[in-house]
Amino acid sequence: MRITGAAKVAGVVGWPVAHSLSPLIHNAWIEALGLDAAYVPFAVPPERFESFVEACRFVLVGLNVTLPHKQRALELAAGWTAAVYAQAANLLTFDEGEVSADNTDAEGLLAAFAEQAAEWRADVGPVVVIGAGGAARAAVGALSDAGAPEVRVVARRKEAATELAEMNWCDMPVRSYGFDNLSSALSGATAVINATSAGLNGAGELPDMAAAPPETVFMDMIYSPLRTAFLEAARVRGHSTVDGLAMLIGQARPSFLAFFGVEPPSAEVVDVRALCLRALGERG
Ligand code: NDP
Secondary structure (H helix, E strand, C coil): CECCCCCEEEEEEECCCCCCCHHHHHHHHHHHHCCEEEEEEEECCHHHHHHHHHHHCCCCCEEEECCCCHHHHHHHCCEECCHHHHCCCCEEEEECCEEEEECCHHHHHHHHHHHHCCCCCCCCCCEEEECCCHHHHHHHHHHHHCCCCCEEEEECCHHHHHHHHCCCCCCCCEEEEEHHHHHHHHCCCCEEEECCCCCHHHCCCCCCCCCCCCCCEEEECCCCCCCCHHHHHHHHCCCCEECHHHHHHHHHHHHHHHHHCCCCCCCCCCCHHHHHHHHHCCCC
């Protein structure tokens, strides 16, 4: 790796951040392209987030933002794009001190489907999103952009699903369901997306999804473990599946372009998925 005094520096800010795979992904791309650049993790507690961004905005080219700072990041920006949908930003870019926010999770989600379930089309039928947090909002935004005819949001707190459904989704009908009405939500679904933290590191469980039609594609945003109980149960029932690592790499690509002004190299040049699987202790 070549780093001079003129290097472009970006990073990821979270609390905690030690688990983040973003430094591994971005630095592998930087190295493969021979850029004069670096990507660094920053562990910053919530009460210091604002002063941290203030200090960085004239120094770094940008930051990826992870929990718990995603909402505050949006509030600190002077301008934003897709981040509005999600009401949360996972990307801040700095241009001579001007802070812009974006959310590349939506792009990452669609890239993951394109990579692992290429036959699936968003515009063919209803899609079920489980959860009502920032990632669920990004998923509904992605599906709206991709022309989904209907999205059904299912959450353990029905009122959270209803709140999400009542946001402005540009004429796309979004209906809300509680877990007690899951089988109606699953009826005719072309895909079911887990956007909750249930299953993260094996903790928490979602209800049984056996009522989904056989052709439904199952996607889990969680990538640790890679094969969550949610995806494994779907696989055993014969469904196609899409994993959260494909989404993580999919959301990193537009971030890299925003930071360094060049597209990251292809998987043939550097296989960041293999690097991540090794770091996660997974076999792939
Ligand atoms: P939030 O905290 O904003 O939302 C979490 C959601 O999960 C809430 O709706 C919460 O419900 C629900 N939830 C938590 N535990 C359970 C449970 N046991 N059963 C049912 N629902 C549950 O988090 P995010 O939306 O930002 O992230 C959600 C998940 O997506 C995380 O695991 C995150 O790591 C992952 N993610 C992955 C990405 C990727 O690139 N692969 C990108 C972004 C997110 P309640 O409000 O009732 O607590």
